[in-house]
Amino acid sequence: MDISITDYRVRIVVVNPQGRFDAFSAPAAREQLDTLFGEGVVNFVINLSETLFMDSAGMAVLVSLLKRARQGGGDVKLIWPEKEAVRRTLRLTRFDRVFEMADTVEAAIESFRITVQNLKAGLTY
Amino acid sequence: MNETDTIHLDLPASHKYLNVLSGCIAEMLARAGELAQPDELLYNVQLAVHEICTNIVEHAYSHANRGRIKITLTLSAHPRQFIVDLYDTGRCFDPAGVPSPDLDEGQIHGYGLYLVQQLMDTVTYDPQSSNNRWQLVKNL
Numbered sequence: 165m166d167i168s169i170t171d172y173r174v175r176i177v178v179v180n181p182q183g184r185f186d187a188f189s190a191p192a193a194r195e196q197l198d199t200l201f202g203e204g205v206v207n208f209v210i211n212l213s214e215t216l217f218m219d220s221a222g223m224a225v226l227v228s229l230l231k232r233a234r235q236g237g238g239d240v241k242l243i244w245p246e247k248e249a250v251r252r253t254l255r256l257t258r259f260d261r262v263f264e265m266a267d268t269v270e271a272a273i274e275s276f277r278i279t280v281q282n283l284k285a286g287l288t289y
Numbered sequence: 290m291n292e293t294d295t296i297h298l299d300l301p302a303s304h305k306y307l308n309v310l311s312g313c314i315a316e317m318l319a320r321a322g323e324l325a326q327p328d329e330l331l332y333n334v335q336l337a338v339h340e341i342c343t344n345i346v347e348h349a350y351s352h353a354n355r356g357r358i359k360i361t362l363t364l365s366a367h368p369r370q371f372i373v374d375l376y377d378t379g380r381c382f383d384p385a386g387v388p389s390p391d392l393d394e395g396q397i398h399g400y401g402l403y404l405v406q407q408l409m410d411t412v413t414y415d416p417q418s419s420n421n422r423w424q425l426v427k428n429l
Binding site for chain 1: 304305307308311328329332333335336339340343346347390392393394395396397398400401403404407
């Protein structure tokens, strides 16, 4: 009897930039994300719910992450910030169209799970 | 508010002092009297000024170890405006050389000036060989 076993495991990392995500904090964030890439992680949830301020340097970290993740076959999903001003910045720059947005971390993880299920079923996008 | 108030700051051109400027903007706007959507207004001004300072640190002073940014915050009564003048002695900058970001694709650079132009009512840049000046104006 031949037995074929396929084991699907998807690693998803949740990153929580709290407070200011700006030119001062961006280099450290980029360094941490580089480390995760080095470990083979390509699926990220960036939880912006407690991000109080985000500038173009923080946004650059997110876009860079997105491009690298998708090149590696993964994706980056953003959690909407609670602070309305930060939400508005995401809409102004159309990040809410470039990235897949979710209201909660759980919903973002679930959307990764659905993607994997669909891939297993042979569905493509 | 019946008169014009002015505050002068002289900060090291370093990312780590930018939140000092944000705090000063908040305290000054708190004294501006009644404002429509004060939280939104404050965030927009803080982010726009922050972006210009970052630009100065990373471009005007990219060749220098130490530089300074002189800032004048003006709360004008007539017309009701908040005006931020920023001066640096670094390299001149060519705003026209910065392409607008492709908002449909997402890109790594180019959002800074776009945000400043979207968030403020008037943005001007006057490059001088020894004293570049940005002026940002927000109508109150």
